[in-house]
Amino acid sequence: MLKKNKVEHIFFDLDHTLWDFDKNSALTFDFLFKKHEVNTKLADFLKFYEPINLKYWKLYRDEKVSKDNLRYNRLKETFDALQFSIEDDLINTISEDYINHLSSFNHVFDGTIELLDYLKTKYNLHIITNGFKEAQNNKLKGSKLDHYFTTVTSAEVAGVKKPNPQIFNFALKLANANSANSIMIGDNYEADILGALDIGLDAICFNYHKATISPEIKVVNHLLDIKKYL
Structure with missing residues (x-):
């Protein structure tokens, strides 16, 4: 005591x-996938994304990746794990939109x-x-x-x-x-x-x-x- x-x-x-980061993050991705017509199942995406995101935050804490690298690579690596084809420009757009919209869910x-x-x-x-x-x-x-x-x-x-x-x-x-x-x-x-x-x-x-x-x-x-x- x-x-x-x-x-x-x-x-x-x-x-x-x-x-509640995971809940708010999932709602944000759901919104963005509909907005940008990303046709992958949210549950499948999150299954890969959540541990990958934690991995990149640890790398960021350890000064091994930059903020920009974290934002892009956590998405790129997740889509690669899903074997989902997506253009780099769209990954960058989603990355930016994600930061802007994440605090819309609270x-x-x-x-x-x-x-x-x-x-x-x-x-x-x-x-x-x-x-x-x-x-x-x-x-x-x-x-x-x-x-x-x-x-x-x-x-x-x-x-x-x-x-x-x-x-x-x-x-x-x-x-x-x-x-x-x-x-x-x-x-x-x-x-x-x-x-x-x-x-x-x-x-x-x-x-x-x-x-x-x-x-x-x-x-x-x-x-x-x-x-x-x-």
Whole structure:
């Protein structure tokens, strides 16, 4: 159990933690495939796309691909895996449209609003995200989550990505907080949890991916279970 009087600042990841990325992404692709007459089954596309997308985000975190390469290659590799013939120009168009339309859909995980209402009266709430600044701000506004958070730190603003310690230190400084009075909550074991723990920041893993997590780590399977820690 955390010392409840010790924590003053809570830092959340956004995608796959509060904002239901997979659901909103699927709705976006459904819209775009109809718009551009891409005749492939959405379920088949997503079966390949979701792990490929996670792979490219890890490469992006590790500075092995650029933002543009991530956006194009995750689609190209998925269509190739489907053996679906599509022109590069259309892939680039879908890639651009995807970013523009993704925040049109704003489903959040069950318990998000109740949890934030519960925490807002007791703690200062913040976001640390590897997502692109403009897209993340649009997601926060579209889902009406923006008013809960005092600061939003994106990798583009910090200049590095989680789990790099610099982004956590940047966020702590922006929030006028320190590792001793703060905690990180996120879904990604490497980026959110280990990244936070490496700088002495406590952490809770929202195990959205149903991964096997070390028993030493605080883990919840539903967002409202966070109440038992805070």
